[in-house]
Amino acid sequence: MVVVVVVVVVVVVVVVVVVVVVVVVVVVVVVVVVVVVVVIVPSNKDNQECGSLNLYSSKFPPSDSAASPLPFINIIIATSYTTTSASESDHSTITTTTTMLMRLCSSARRRWKTLLWVLLMLVVVLNAVVFVSMPGSRLGGHHVANTGERSEVSEVDQVRGIRGASHLQIMRKGLDKSTATNSSSLHYVEGLTFLDPKQTIKKAWKDLLHDSTFEDRKKVAGFVYNDNNNNDNNADEDKRRYKEKEEVDEPTEERDLGDGLSSRDFTATRGRDTQTKHTRSGGKSHGKDSAGKNYTLAEVDELVKAFLSRFQGSLLVSNDHTSYEKFLFKLQQDMKWGPRLQEFANYKGRRSWEQFHHGIRQHALYDPNEPYVKKLTSDLQTREIVDVEQKEGGTQIKLMITCKDEGQALFKPMRFPREQETLPDHFYFADYERHNAEIASFHLDRLLGFYRVPPTVGRWMNISYDIHRVANSKLAKTFFMSPVGNWCFHGSCSYYCDSSHPICGHPIMLEGSMAAFLPPLQMAKRKTWRNPWKRSYSKHRKAYWEVYDDLCHKVKRKHPYNEGRRLMDVLDMSVFDFLIGNLDRHHYETFREFGNETFLLHLDNGRAFGKSKYDCMSCMAPVRQCCMIRQSTLAKLIKLYQGPESLSQVMRASLASDVLNPILLEAHLDALDRRLSKILHVIHGCLKSDGRRWEDVVIDDGVT
Ligand SMILES: Nc1ncnc2c1ncn2[C@@H]1O[C@H](COP(=O)(O)OP(=O)(O)OP(=O)(O)O)[C@@H](O)[C@H]1O
Numbered sequence: 076m077v078v079v080v081v082v083v084v085v086v087v088v089v090v091v092v093v094v095v096v097v098v099v100v101v102v103v104v105v106v107v108v109v110v111v112v113v114v115i116v117p118s119n120k121d122n123q124e125c126g127s128l129n130l131y132s133s134k135f136p137p138s139d140s141a142a143s144p145l146p147f148i149n150i151i152i153a154t155s156y157t158t159t160s161a162s163e164s165d166h167s168t169i170t171t172t173t174t175m176l177m178r179l180c181s182s183a184r185r186r187w188k189t190l191l192w193v194l195l196m197l198v199v200v201l202n203a204v205v206f207v208s209m210p211g212s213r214l215g216g217h218h219v220a221n222t223g224e225r226s227e228v229s230e231v232d233q234v235r236g237i238r239g240a241s242h243l244q245i246m247r248k249g250l251d252k253s254t255a256t257n258s259s260s261l262h263y264v265e266g267l268t269f270l271d272p273k274q275t276i277k278k279a280w281k282d283l284l285h286d287s288t289f290e291d292r293k294k295v296a297g298f299v300y301n302d303n304n305n306n307d308n309n310a311d312e313d314k315r316r317y318k319e320k321e322e323v324d325e326p327t328e329e330r331d332l333g334d335g336l337s338s339r340d341f342t343a344t345r346g347r348d349t350q351t352k353h354t355r356s357g358g359k360s361h362g363k364d365s366a367g368k369n370y371t372l373a374e375v376d377e378l379v380k381a382f383l384s385r386f387q388g389s390l391l392v393s394n395d396h397t398s399y400e401k402f403l404f405k406l407q408q409d410m411k412w413g414p415r416l417q418e419f420a421n422y423k424g425r426r427s428w429e430q431f432h433h434g435i436r437q438h439a440l441y442d443p444n445e446p447y448v449k450k451l452t453s454d455l456q457t458r459e460i461v462d463v464e465q466k467e468g469g470t471q472i473k474l475m476i477t478c479k480d481e482g483q484a485l486f487k488p489m490r491f492p493r494e495q496e497t498l499p500d501h502f503y504f505a506d507y508e509r510h511n512a513e514i515a516s517f518h519l520d521r522l523l524g525f526y527r528v529p530p531t532v533g534r535w536m537n538i539s540y541d542i543h544r545v546a547n548s549k550l551a552k553t554f555f556m557s558p559v560g561n562w563c564f565h566g567s568c569s570y571y572c573d574s575s576h577p578i579c580g581h582p583i584m585l586e587g588s589m590a591a592f593l594p595p596l597q598m599a600k601r602k603t604w605r606n607p608w609k610r611s612y613s614k615h616r617k618a619y620w621e622v623y624d625d626l627c628h629k630v631k632r633k634h635p636y637n638e639g640r641r642l643m644d645v646l647d648m649s650v651f652d653f654l655i656g657n658l659d660r661h662h663y664e665t666f667r668e669f670g671n672e673t674f675l676l677h678l679d680n681g682r683a684f685g686k687s688k689y690d691c692m693s694c695m696a697p698v699r700q701c702c703m704i705r706q707s708t709l710a711k712l713i714k715l716y717q718g719p720e721s722l723s724q725v726m727r728a729s730l731a732s733d734v735l736n737p738i739l740l741e742a743h744l745d746a747l748d749r750r751l752s753k754i755l756h757v758i759h760g761c762l763k764s765d766g767r768r769w770e771d772v773v774i775d776d777g778v779t
């Protein structure tokens with residue numbers, strides 16, 4: 076009996092002791108965890124991860140610092156950050172406390188083992204329960220331990236949810252994030268206030284944008300960090316080297332320029348005072364290179380002569396001294412425009428982007444003579460930005476920008492300097508896009524009187540103020556500061572959207588192209604068509620038309636190419652792509668409600684102007700294989716060949732209006748003149764071969 080009583084007492088005492096020990100351990104663990112999570116971890120995080128980024132609020136942490144979704148694992152990780160000794164710093168997730176308990180478990184006598192394991196589990200569960208109910212835990216329902224920001228975050232998220240349905244509707248409800256409270260917590264350009272458009276004296280800012288040279292602006296942009304100044308020196312050095320290389324690379328007598336033409340063919344007529352040539356030098360001088368090289372060809376001179384005598388007296392032929400601008404204006408006097416898009420026909424609106432949508436017609440995207448076009452390009456370049464998100468689709472990062480006037484634009488950032496050409500071993504489809512190619516393509520399209528590219532301008536963006544401040548959370552997470560202190564982001568997409576492909580400011584200002592946004596698809600549906608002369612997009616295969624020459628015969632018989640303007644539009648597109656050097660025209664789009672008798676939208680010209688010394692003769696395959704060209708297009712090309720101004724001259728003058736000028740380096744402008752001659756050479760070849768008549772080759776479909 077006594078023995079039994081003693082045993083019971085001993086057991087009770089032991090149990091009580093164990094319970095007391097466990098309670099003490101639990102209390103200690105809880106206290107440690109609370110101290111670590113509430114006090115140590117946040118400050119530790121700031122110091123460890125934000126580093127030089129502590130200019131920013133908690134909305135700008137590097138994305139990989141995001142907390143683990145499992146809170147108690149977080150605690151353990153956090154504790155191990157601060158308490159593990161050197162020997163234990165193997166990034167395991169075991170805390171000092173849990174290690175202690177585990178050691179106790181393994182060294183205890185067998186009968187206590189089970190009990191201790193249960194206690195260990197209890198401690199872990201308790202940890203979890205305590206953490207889940209703490210502010211700052213994601214499972215607890217709060218994002219950051221900043222209560223002031225909490226409601227705003229969820230409100231913005233809510234708005235974004237609706238935004239998915241109709242962006243414009245939400246914009247119309249007066250969402251203006253530039254004045255929303257989130258900007259208050261974001262110290263966007265501390266220490267760089269002179270670059271902040273809001274704080275800079277307006278005039279100085281205007282001067283910087285409009286009256287300074289490109290070099291001046293680059294210097295200002297790179298002013299803050301020495302590293303960048305060094306980079307500038309390197310860039311200058313590269314430029315010098317590039318120039319020297321250019322001289323070396325200058326086409327020599329023997330060099331084949333494609334399509335069987337060698338530079339000898341061009342120089343053969345150089346200096347020859349033909350009737351067509353002498354007028355070229357009469358053009359207004361724009362500097363050393365403005366006269367351009369003489370790309371006259373004997374065969375082309377012959378074509379021009381025949382054209383002039385054939386169409387003398389019509390609008391297709393002008394006086395030798397008539398400027399190209401005047402010639403184009405006259406030629407297009409009786410241009411067909413057609414009806415407007417139904418949705419916008421009866422609403423002109425006051426804002427430039429509304430008038431742009433109102434101005435879309437069956438036969439052209441815009442009318443360059445309407446005042447809204449100038450207003451639109453200026454708005455795209457200067458309007459305050461109130462919302463930025465990534466535009467889905469396509470391979471490269473592009474941003475959908477909303478300005479304060481609710482106008483929207485597609486922004487493509489600058490990825491590398493203009494001097495950098497497409498690498499020789501890169502396929503066209505692996506090449507980066509160029510913002511300046513988008514801008515230059517708009518100008519060329521307008522000069523050719525096509526009006527099929529949405530108005531596109533250059534814009535300097537303050538990465539922090541214009542983009543990050545108003546970016547949605549998904550995009551905002553990808554912002555960071557590069558090792559030399561440049562502001563960067565990479566967005567999220569299927570290719571090229573990671574930290575090895577950053578888009579960086581210099582140190583904070585970034586160049587890019589802004590293309591006016593077409594009406595939302597819900598209001599004006601578009602149809603995407605496969606280009607019959609699409610490339611294979613394979614390293615190994617060739618497309619049918621690259622192997623056989625008879626694709627045009629097949630295409631001509633097929634709907635919608637067998638009637639109306641469509642085939643001629645595809646040929647115009649081929650001329651356009653050859654001039655800009657764009658191999659990436661896999662598809663084109665049209666506005667559905669205009670049916671097939673409508674113009675083709677020339678969207679996505681970002682891969683153009685990649686190689687100034689190379690002429691993509693295969694881009695001309697549609698024209699060469701069909702041996703056809705629209706009459707008005709030929710007339711414009713001949714006028715530019717004839718002068719008084721060359722294509723490079725009118726392009727140079729047109730591009731000068733852009734804030735990012737120079738848009739194209741001289742080598743690319745020069746290429747335009749060379750390529751123009753080559754197009755006319757192809758047409759000459761068509762007229763000469765197989766006894767083709769003019770009517771078979773030069774097609775008048777009534778579209779000018
Ligand atoms: N100005 C615009 N307004 C509205 N939508 C546009 C505009 N420009 C382009 N888009 C749409 O966005 C899509 C993607 O644009 P774009 O083709 O320029 O991107 P991308 O990344 O170069 O594509 P890809 O990788 O296919 O070459 C286009 O197919 C077009 O439907």
Ligand SMILES: [Mn+2]
Nearest residue numbers: 508679681682
């Ligand atoms: Mn593209």
